[in-house]
Amino acid sequence: MERIFFYLFASIIIVFALASVMSHKILRAVIYLLFSLLGIAALYFMMDYTFLGAIQMAVYAGGIIILFIFSVLLVHHVEGELEQPTMMRRLLMGSASLLGFGVVISIILNHNFVTVNASAKSTEVSEIGKGLLSYESGGFILPFEVISILLLAAMIGAIIISKGRKNV
Amino acid sequence: MRLPLFLTTIHDWLYSMMPEIWAKIVEMVLIAVGYLAFFAVAGLFLVLLERWIAAWIQLRRGPNRVGPGGVFQTIADALKLVSKELTGTIKADMFLYNLAPYFPIVSALIVLSVLAFSSTIQAYDVNIGIFFIISVSSIGVIGILLGGWASNNKYSLIGAMRSGVQVVSYELSVGLSLLTMVLLTGSLQLSQIIEVQRTGGWLILQGHIPAIIAFMIYMIAGTAETNRTPFDLVEAESELGAGYHTEYSGMKFAYYFLAEFINMFLVAAIAVTIFFGGWLSPFGITDHIIWLQPVWFLAKVGGIILLMMWFRWTFPRLRIDQILTLEWKYLLPINLVNIVIMAIIILLGWTL
Numbered sequence: 385m386e387r388i389f390f391y392l393f394a395s396i397i398i399v400f401a402l403a404s405v406m407s408h409k410i411l412r413a414v415i416y417l418l419f420s421l422l423g424i425a426a427l428y429f430m431m432d433y434t435f436l437g438a439i440q441m442a443v444y445a446g447g448i449i450i451l452f453i454f455s456v457l458l459v460h461h462v463e464g465e466l467e468q469p470t471m472m473r474r475l476l477m478g479s480a481s482l483l484g485f486g487v488v489i490s491i492i493l494n495h496n497f498v499t500v501n502a503s504a505k506s507t508e509v510s511e512i513g514k515g516l517l518s519y520e521s522g523g524f525i526l527p528f529e530v531i532s533i534l535l536l537a538a539m540i541g542a543i544i545i546s547k548g549r550k551n552v
Numbered sequence: 553m554r555l556p557l558f559l560t561t562i563h564d565w566l567y568s569m570m571p572e573i574w575a576k577i578v579e580m581v582l583i584a585v586g587y588l589a590f591f592a593v594a595g596l597f598l599v600l601l602e603r604w605i606a607a608w609i610q611l612r613r614g615p616n617r618v619g620p621g622g623v624f625q626t627i628a629d630a631l632k633l634v635s636k637e638l639t640g641t642i643k644a645d646m647f648l649y650n651l652a653p654y655f656p657i658v659s660a661l662i663v664l665s666v667l668a669f670s671s672t673i674q675a676y677d678v679n680i681g682i683f684f685i686i687s688v689s690s691i692g693v694i695g696i697l698l699g700g701w702a703s704n705n706k707y708s709l710i711g712a713m714r715s716g717v718q719v720v721s722y723e724l725s726v727g728l729s730l731l732t733m734v735l736l737t738g739s740l741q742l743s744q745i746i747e748v749q750r751t752g753g754w755l756i757l758q759g760h761i762p763a764i765i766a767f768m769i770y771m772i773a774g775t776a777e778t779n780r781t782p783f784d785l786v787e788a789e790s791e792l793g794a795g796y797h798t799e800y801s802g803m804k805f806a807y808y809f810l811a812e813f814i815n816m817f818l819v820a821a822i823a824v825t826i827f828f829g830g831w832l833s834p835f836g837i838t839d840h841i842i843w844l845q846p847v848w849f850l851a852k853v854g855g856i857i858l859l860m861m862w863f864r865w866t867f868p869r870l871r872i873d874q875i876l877t878l879e880w881k882y883l884l885p886i887n888l889v890n891i892v893i894m895a896i897i898i899l900l901g902w903t904l
Binding site: 385409411412415418434435438439441442445446447449450453454456457463508509510 | 643680694
C-alpha cells in the first residue's frame with residue numbers, strides 16, 4: 385500500500401510541477417506549486433518525518449505561497465495572462481532543463497545508496513531542539529546562529545526599506 | 553490507534569471478513585465518513601446555537617418555526633442551499649473560483665482528525681500535535697485569498713486582503729500563546745498534554761498568572777483567526793457587501809460558512825485541550841467512567857464557544873488599523889514577555 389501511495393504522491397508532485405511551469409495564468413501557477421509542495425509534505429508524513437512535513441506545510445504552503453498570493457493579488461488582474469515566450473526561447477530553456485534533469489538522474493542512478501536496516505522511528509521534537517543547540521559533534525549551533533543573524537539582517541533591512549529614506 | 557470497545561468489535565469483524573489491506577482501506581473510509589458526519593452535524597448545530605444565543609442576548613425569539621423550538625431550522629437552511637442554483641460570474645477565473653471553497657473546509661477537517669475527543673477516540677495522535685494543527689490551519693486562509701481574487705470583484709478582493717493580513721498576523725499570537733503552555737507540558741502530542749494535566753491539574757491552574765495571560769491572548773487571537781466579530785471586517789456588510797464570498801452561492805457559499813463555524817469549534821477545542829484538561833473531568837470526579845470523557849470534552853468546548861458567541865454581541869467591530877495595532881504593538885510583545893516569565897516560573901519551580 386505504501387508503494388501505491390508513494391507513486392500517487394510522486395505523480396502529483398510531477399504533474400503539478402509541470403502544470404506550474406506551463407500555466408499561462410500566474411495565480412494558477414502559484415496554486416499548482418502549492419499542490420506540488422503539499423505532495424512533498426505528504427511524502428515526509430509517509431516516511432514518519434512528521435516534524436519536517438509540518439515545517440514544509442507551515443513554511444512553504446502557509447508562508448511562502450501566501451506571500452506569493454499577496455504579491456499577485458496586488459499586481460495582477462484576474463484576466464491578465466502571462467506573455468508567451470518565443471519558440472526559440474522555449475527550445476533553449478527546454479533543452480537546458482532536460483540537460484539538468486539528465487545530470488541529476490544519472491547521479492541518482494549511479495550513486496551507491498547505503499541500505500539502512502534500523503527500524504523506522506519518529507523523531508521527537510525535544511531531540512530536534514537539543515540537536516539545534518548542541519555544540520558537540522553532530523550539533524547544529526553554528527548554522528542555527530548564522531541563520532538567526534541572516535533573519536535579523538533581513539528584518540532590519542525590511543524595516544529600513546519600508547520606513548523610507550527621510551528618517552535615516 | 554486506540555479504540556473504544558464497540559469500535560474494537562467492528563475492527564475485529566472487518567479484519568476477519570476480508571484481507572488485511574482491504575480491511576485497512578474500509579476502516580479508513582469508515583472513520584473518514586464518521587468524522588465528516590460529525591463535522592456536518594456540529595457545523596449545523598453551531599449555526600443554530602449562534603442564532604439562539606443571538607436572539608437570547610437581543611431579547612427576541614430567534615428560530616422557533618421549524619420543528620420543536622426551531623431545532624430543524626438549520627437543516628432546512630442546508631437543504632435550501634443544496635438545492636440552490638450555483639450562480640457565478642462569467643469573468644471570474646473559473647478554476648480557482650471553484651477550487652477556493654475547498655481549502656478552508658479541507659484544512660479544518662484535517663485538524664479535526666488530531667483532536668482527542670476522549671482517551672480512546674483520536675484518529676491521528678501525531679507526536680507534533682499542536683505544531684501540526686498550526687501548520688495545517690495556516691492553509692485555510694489560501695481559500696479566502698483565492699476566493700476573493702478569483703471572483704473578479706473589488707469588494708471581494710478588499711475583503712480577501714483584509715482577511716489575509718488579519719489571519720497571517722494573528723497566527724503568530726495563537727502559536728506563541730500555545731508555545732507558552734507547551735513549556736509546561738514538555739510535549740506537543742495532544743494525548744501527552746492531557747496526560748500531564750491528569751496528575752498536575754489543568755494547565756491554566758498549573759501555570760497560574762502567565763497561563764491566564766496566555767489564555768486571554770489565545771482567545772483574542774483565536775476569535776480574530778476565525779474572522780468573527782469584533783474582528784469580522786473581512787465581511788463588514790456596511791462596507792464590502794459580504795466580503796470575500798460575495799460572488800458565491802449555494803453549496804460553495806455553504807462551504808465557507810460551515811468552515812467558519814468548524815474553525816470556531818476547533819479554536820474552542822484546542823483551548824480546552826491546552827488550558828482546561830481536554831476530556832478530563834474537574835478534580836477527576838468521573839475519570840473512571842470512560843464514556844463520560846467525550847461528554848466532558850464537548851461540554852467544555854460548548855462553554856468556550858458560548859464565550860465566543862458572547863463576544864460577538866458585546867464588542868463593536870474594530871477598524872483595520874486598530875486590529876493590526878492590537879496584534880503587533882500589544883499582543884505580540886506581551887506574548888513574548890509572557891513566554892520568558894513562564895520559563896522563569898518553571899525554572900524556579902513556582903508552578904502549582
